[in-house]
Amino acid sequence: EGQTDSRELTALTQSINALAATLQAQEALRKRLTGDVAHELRTPLAAVSAHLEAMTDGIWEPTPDRLKSCQEEIERLSALVSDLEALAGAESGDMKLELSEVDLSALARDAGRRFELEMQKKRLSFMVEGEAVARGDVSRLSQVVANLMTNAIKYTPEGGHICALVRREGTWAVLEFADDGIGIPEDALPLVFERFYRVDKSRSRKTGGAGIGLAIVQSIVRAHGGTVEARSREGEGSRFIVRLPAA
Numbered sequence: 001e002g003q004t005d006s007r008e009l010t011a012l013t014q015s016i017n018a019l020a021a022t023l024q025a026q027e028a029l030r031k032r033l034t035g036d037v038a039h040e041l042r043t044p045l046a047a048v049s050a051h052l053e054a055m056t057d058g059i060w061e062p063t064p065d066r067l068k069s070c071q072e073e074i075e076r077l078s079a080l081v082s083d084l085e086a087l088a089g090a091e092s093g094d095m096k097l098e099l100s101e102v103d104l105s106a107l108a109r110d111a112g113r114r115f116e117l118e119m120q121k122k123r124l125s126f127m128v129e130g131e132a133v134a135r136g137d138v139s140r141l142s143q144v145v146a147n148l149m150t151n152a153i154k155y156t157p158e159g160g161h162i163c164a165l166v167r168r169e170g171t172w173a174v175l176e177f178a179d180d181g182i183g184i185p186e187d188a189l190p191l192v193f194e195r196f197y198r199v200d201k202s203r204s205r206k207t208g209g210a211g212i213g214l215a216i217v218q219s220i221v222r223a224h225g226g227t228v229e230a231r232s233r234e235g236e237g238s239r240f241i242v243r244l245p246a247a
Helices: 002-056 064-090 104-114 116-121 138-155 186-191 201-207 213-223
Strands: 099-103 125-129 133-137 161-169 172-179 227-233 237-245
Touching: 002 064, 064 213, 099 104, 099 138, 104 116, 104 125, 104 138, 104 161, 104 172, 133 138, 133 172, 133 237, 138 161, 138 172, 138 213, 138 237, 186 227, 213 227, 213 237
Parallel strands: 125 161
Antiparallel strands: 099 133, 161 172, 172 237, 227 237
16 A cells, blocks of 8 residues: 555656756746747837838938838838737637538649749749648648748749648548758757748848747647648758648
């Protein structure tokens, strides 16, 4: 009986320690998220504040170029708030999905048309191969495709190639976005779906990314009962593979 009590006490102690470690990790994550949001908001706010102060004090003339610069920073803030709202909705745990049959190759082609101008600016080629139908929420999955497309365009240099590969694998409908862009270092691969994580912070800052897009992708895919993974070789491009329940 004494040994049983000892084992139960040991198990209870281990459970309490595990719970304490989990709570500590959650608190650290909460603090980091707060710091990350503050950091992302501070840069455009400081720029707008400095510009407006200089114009209000008469140091600068309120020229169209300077006003446009303020507008661009405000648009960055608006985009960040929209991303945060989307992430909060995706991670809420009670995401309502309106399920139907979703043609993944059609979603990819739609994204190609939506981002045609951005790809033309960088002389990027885009193609869609294969067919598969998933069981999912078409508006949510459109957001997944748009975020993966944006990511590929952002990190593929001029004249590069992006390909959406669609296929059926057993009970899964698979959508894979492949590019021949700058790639991701091996040690960064497990982190790319974390909120606010950016492999190349200077490049992402320049292009306006806040490191939320892939976190949204992961949350939406998981809500569908699917998976998403990243594969890459630095300097050779990246592949993002989404697996969703097939229709």
